[in-house]
Amino acid sequence: GALVYQYPRRTICKSGTSMRMECQAVGFQATSVAWYRQSPQKTFELIALSTVNSAIKYEQNFTQEKFPISHPNLSFSSMTVLNAYLEDRGLYLCGARAQVNYAEQFFGPGTRLTVL
Amino acid sequence: GDSVTQTEGLVTLTEGLPVMLNCTYQTIYSNPFLFWYVQHLNESPRLLLKSFTDNKRTEHQGFHATLHKSSSSFHLQKSSAQLSDSALYYCALSPDSNYQLIWGSGTKLIIKP
Numbered sequence: 001g002a003l004v005y006q007y008p009r010r011t012i013c014k015s016g017t018s019m020r021m022e023c024q025a026v027g028f029q030a031t032s033v034a035w036y037r038q039s040p041q042k043t044f045e046l047i048a049l050s051t052v053n054s055a056i057k058y059e060q061n062f063t064q065e066k067f068p069i070s071h072p073n074l075s076f077s078s079m080t081v082l083n084a085y086l087e088d089r090g091l092y093l094c095g096a097r098a099q100v101n102y103a104e105q106f107f108g109p110g111t112r113l114t115v116l
Numbered sequence: 117g118d119s120v121t122q123t124e125g126l127v128t129l130t131e132g133l134p135v136m137l138n139c140t141y142q143t144i145y146s147n148p149f150l151f152w153y154v155q156h157l158n159e160s161p162r163l164l165l166k167s168f169t170d171n172k173r174t175e176h177q178g179f180h181a182t183l184h185k186s187s188s189s190f191h192l193q194k195s196s197a198q199l200s201d202s203a204l205y206y207c208a209l210s211p212d213s214n215y216q217l218i219w220g221s222g223t224k225l226i227i228k229p
Contacts, residue, residue, distance in 0.1 A: 034216045043206065044161075044219040093160055095217070104149075105217065110160040 002028040004096050006108035013084050014116050020080045021111040023094030029074035030096035034105065035067070039090040047092075050077055081113065089115045118143045118211045120220035128226045135179075135194040137223045139207030142188065149210040150183050150190040151217070156203045164205075165192070197227045 005024040013019045023033060032051040036044040048058040050071040058064055071077045077096075081088050091112050095105035119142045129135060141148065149168045153161035167174045167183040167190065174181055179194045190207060207220040 036217075043221050044217070046216050046218075049216050091160070104151075104163070104166060107160055107162075112158075 002026075002098065002106045004030075004094060004106045004108035006092075006094050006111050008111055009109060010112045010114070012114045012116060015085055016083055018080055018082045019084055019113060020078055021092055021094075021113075023077045023079075023096070023108055025075045025096045025106070028096075028098040028106075030077070031074065031099060032097045033071055033077040034095040034097075035069065035077075035079050036093040036095060037090050038093065038110075039087070042090075044093065047079070084113070084115045086115050089113050118145075118209060118215075118218050120207050120209045120218055122205075122207055122220035122223050124223045125221065126224045126226070128228065129197050130228050131199055132196050135192070135197045135201065135225065137192040137205050137207075137225065139181075139190045139192065139220060140188050141190065141207075141209045143209060143211040145211040146185075147212070149213065150181075151208040151210070152179070152181060152190070152192050153206045153208060154203045155206065155222075161204075161206060197225075199227050199229065201225060202227045 003026045007022045034049045035047040038044045046059045047062045050056045056069050069079045091110045093110045094108045121140045123138050152165040154164045155161040165174050165176050165181050170185045181192050183190050204222050206222045208217040
């Protein structure tokens with residue numbers, strides 16, 4: 001079956017430092033990977049969408065300078081939170097799709113970021 | 117723009133009573149995909165139901181929902197609530213198969229004995 005792994009599951013970083021998280025698709029080829037953030041007591045916000053052979057598209061309020069993403073192949077993506085501050089805390093989800101024209105996403109367990 | 121509305125932020129029910137969580141959406145696209153995700157405490161969201169067929173009931177794990185394009189709704193229902201149903205429920209929209217998910221604000225469901 002299709003599985004998505006995320007690493008690490010939980011992480012704590014000091015304010016102003018950076019933190020990298022990874023997303024691995026197993027059992028299918030992740031032609032597109034979306035990164036979402038769920039801030040405390042809030043719903044999920046799309047950070048960016050990465051599609052193979054296309055430029056990474058960031059949503060309003062999120063930038064490549066703050067959340068650089070790498071999607072080097074069809075099974076792996078990583079995102080870094082640069083210069084993390086308190087407002088960056090939350091659950092970061094990776095959602096991967098197997099085909100471009102396929103709505104359902106497979107989610108990883110998330111990386112929970114705490115900023116001290 | 118595209119959006120999802122979940123009117124109830126919190127629903128508290130007694131075990132055994134029926135559950136109905138509201139979800140309406142807005143999109144200019146004529147063939148949207150609608151989803152219900154359930155998120156338990158400290159876990160990631162898990163897909164509960166999905167649909168893109170108008171007026172067709174979809175069921176899973178005792179829950180059911182029907183996409184009604186005429187009213188832009190995809191309400192989640194269950195005939196008898198269980199204590200283990202307590203969780204956060206998110207309705208989500210993919211306006212087109214190429215789009216990412218647009219999430220509703222979520223409904224916290226608490227089932228009491």
